[in-house]
Amino acid sequence: MRTTFDALPDAAFGIVHTMARDAARAVVASRGAQVLSWVCRDKERLFVSKRALSGAGQAIRGGVPVIFPQFADAGSGPRHGFARLLQWSPLPTLNRSDSAGLRFQLCASDDTRKTFPYEFRAELDVTVAGDDLCVSLRVENLDRLDFSFTTALHTYLRVADVTRTRLYGLEGMEFLDSTNGGRREPASGKPIQFDGEIDRIYPEARGELSLSDGADVVRIQSKGFTDTVVWNPGRTLASRMTDLGEDQFDQFVCVESGSVAAPQVIPPGDSWRGTQRLTIIPGR
Structure with a gap:
C-alpha cells in the first residue's frame, strides 16, 4: 500500500523508523x-501534503508534528517551536506482546537555548496496537529554575471529504x-462542520x-493536555500556502x-506528560 508520503523525497524526513x-x-x-503514516484496517489515516517542504528550518506539512516549547507565535522562538524542526535521537523500542512502539529523545542544546534558555529533556513515545495509535510527550525540567511552555500534537487526520466531515464532542464548549x-465565541450547540477556514482553541x-x-x-x-485545537485552512487560505494548495485542503482535519x-x-x-490516543471505529 502506498502511504501518504511516498511521493516525497527522503531528505524531507531524515531517518525513518517503521513499526x-x-x-x-x-x-x-x-x-x-x-x-508520518498510520495505516490501520488497510487505510492511511494521516495526511501529509504532496508539496511538503524539506530542508533546514522547514516544517513537514502533515502527520503529527510535535509543537514545543511554544504554540503559534506565543514566544520568542520559531512559530510552533523548534521541536518539529530538529533531529531527535531514537531510544530503545517499546515492543510488547500486545503493541509495538518507538521512542525518541530531544535534549537542550546550543540551538534550543537561543530561544528557550533552560535545560530539559523531551521524550516522545509512539505505539500502535489493534485499531489504536497512541502518541505521548513527556517533558522533564533539568534546570535550576521553573520553566513554562505551550505544546500540542498537531495531528492531521485524513478524511474522505472535509465538507462531509463532522467533529462531535465540543458542542457545549466556548472557543477562541x-x-x-x-475572540471568545459562545458554544455553538452543534457538531463542528468544515465549510470554510476554521482555526479554534x-x-x-x-x-x-x-x-x-x-x-x-x-x-x-487525551490525557494531561488541557485544550483542543481544531484547524482546517479552507480553500482560499490553502491556495496561498506553497506546501499545501487548494487541491488538498479537503483531505484533512487537524484535531490537536x-x-x-x-x-x-x-x-x-x-x-x-500529555497523551493523545486515536482509535478507528469502522463504519457499518
Whole structure:
C-alpha cells in the first residue's frame, strides 16, 4: 500500500523508523520525532501534503508534528517551536506482546537555548496496537529554575471529504476564534462542520471527541493536555500556502490535543506528560 508520503523525497524526513502490530503500521521520522503514516484496517489515516517542504528550518506539512516549547507565535522562538524542526535521537523500542512502539529523545542544546534558555529533556513515545495509535510527550525540567511552555500534537487526520466531515464532542464548549483575533465565541450547540477556514482553541476541552467523515469514525482521547485545537485552512487560505494548495485542503482535519491557552509550568526536577490516543471505529 502506498502511504501518504511516498511521493516525497527522503531528505524531507531524515531517518525513518517503521513499526507494525496487528496489521497496523506506523512510520516515524527522526526529524521532529514526527509520525508520518498510520495505516490501520488497510487505510492511511494521516495526511501529509504532496508539496511538503524539506530542508533546514522547514516544517513537514502533515502527520503529527510535535509543537514545543511554544504554540503559534506565543514566544520568542520559531512559530510552533523548534521541536518539529530538529533531529531527535531514537531510544530503545517499546515492543510488547500486545503493541509495538518507538521512542525518541530531544535534549537542550546550543540551538534550543537561543530561544528557550533552560535545560530539559523531551521524550516522545509512539505505539500502535489493534485499531489504536497512541502518541505521548513527556517533558522533564533539568534546570535550576521553573520553566513554562505551550505544546500540542498537531495531528492531521485524513478524511474522505472535509465538507462531509463532522467533529462531535465540543458542542457545549466556548472557543477562541483565531480567525478573528482570538475572540471568545459562545458554544455553538452543534457538531463542528468544515465549510470554510476554521482555526479554534477550545480551552479546558478534555473530553472524548469523535471525527466522522461518513465512512469510519476516529475516536480522539487525551490525557494531561488541557485544550483542543481544531484547524482546517479552507480553500482560499490553502491556495496561498506553497506546501499545501487548494487541491488538498479537503483531505484533512487537524484535531490537536494541546496545552495552549495557558502554559504548563514545571518546577526543577519535575516532569509533565500529555497523551493523545486515536482509535478507528469502522463504519457499518
